[in-house]
Amino acid sequence: MPRTVWSGAISFGLVTVPINVQSATEDHSVRFHQYHLEDMGRVRVRKYCEVEDREVTSDEIGKGYQLTKEQVIPISDDELRDLPLPTAKAIEIAAFVPLDAVDPIRIGEGYYLQLSGQVAAKPYKLLAMALARSSKVAVAKYAWSGRERLGLLRVKDDVIVLHAMRWPDEIRDPAELLPEPVELSDDEIDGALALMDSMTREDLDDPEFRDTYTEAIEQIIEAKREGQEPPAMPEPEQKPGQIVDLMAALQESVQKARVSRGEDAHVHEMPKKKTAKKQPAKKAAAKKKAPARKPKKSA
Numbered sequence: 001m002p003r004t005v006w007s008g009a010i011s012f013g014l015v016t017v018p019i020n021v022q023s024a025t026e027d028h029s030v031r032f033h034q035y036h037l038e039d040m041g042r043v044r045v046r047k048y049c050e051v052e053d054r055e056v057t058s059d060e061i062g063k064g065y066q067l068t069k070e071q072v073i074p075i076s077d078d079e080l081r082d083l084p085l086p087t088a089k090a091i092e093i094a095a096f097v098p099l100d101a102v103d104p105i106r107i108g109e110g111y112y113l114q115l116s117g118q119v120a121a122k123p124y125k126l127l128a129m130a131l132a133r134s135s136k137v138a139v140a141k142y143a144w145s146g147r148e149r150l151g152l153l154r155v156k157d158d159v160i161v162l163h164a165m166r167w168p169d170e171i172r173d174p175a176e177l178l179p180e181p182v183e184l185s186d187d188e189i190d191g192a193l194a195l196m197d198s199m200t201r202e203d204l205d206d207p208e209f210r211d212t213y214t215e216a217i218e219q220i221i222e223a224k225r226e227g228q229e230p231p232a233m234p235e236p237e238q239k240p241g242q243i244v245d246l247m248a249a250l251q252e253s254v255q256k257a258r259v260s261r262g263e264d265a266h267v268h269e270m271p272k273k274k275t276a277k278k279q280p281a282k283k284a285a286a287k288k289k290a291p292a293r294k295p296k297k298s299a
Helices: 077-081 118-134 186-198 212-225 246-260
Strands: 004-012 015-023 063-066 072-075 090-098 107-115 136-144 147-156 159-165
Touching: 004 107, 004 118, 004 136, 015 118, 090 147, 107 118, 118 136, 118 147, 118 159, 136 159, 186 246
Parallel strands: 004 090
Antiparallel strands: 004 015, 015 107, 063 072, 090 136, 107 159, 136 147, 147 159
């Protein structure tokens, strides 16, 4: 059972829904520690004071803001705790918007909101059904760890999910990353659409979407635990470093995608590259007839 990371309530107008917040995701990555290779002793990071040139304990450590190179402003936990945070114990819904109005780049980690006590069952279900029927999501404010945050509430399998969101000023402007203007033909766009069609899935519940890197690490660890040589890993497919013919690359990509799905790679031909029609050769200009010779006068 996932542990509760925060407890509070959802504030929906005058309706209050007591909830517990639990992480909606799990990290299955293989974790490593640092070791001294000579004797495999654990290497740890120690907290060291640069001024007194000694290691310090956690009780001696606090927060500070570096104002200048020489001046640091200390900030205590009590001062942070006393800041006015109306959302300290509540997720306050501020608005409802269509999901497509929210740029996915602003959406972050997800958390399940579990109702806290039977008294919360009716208002919890009311909010969940209202969100589901409206096809909208709720934008809310909440505070964790002394910081006010922005969140998004949606429904997944009748459970309300809270997604952390970034504030608008936390999103960098991508304009400086735009490539130089280029021209694309209709055939090239149709080719890209054909490739997208050949790679389309109904959902992501497919063995193809698994963490093969973590699986490979686990195989190495298991082999070494058994005193065996790690298994040989297949070499990744070499891909061309430069696109010479975009249409040819799209054509080959579509064929590979169809073969990987067990389909006939040649069922649907991609649009062929249009070539300019040759203009019929102009007929040679008719030769002018030589002027008729005048008959010689008789003597």
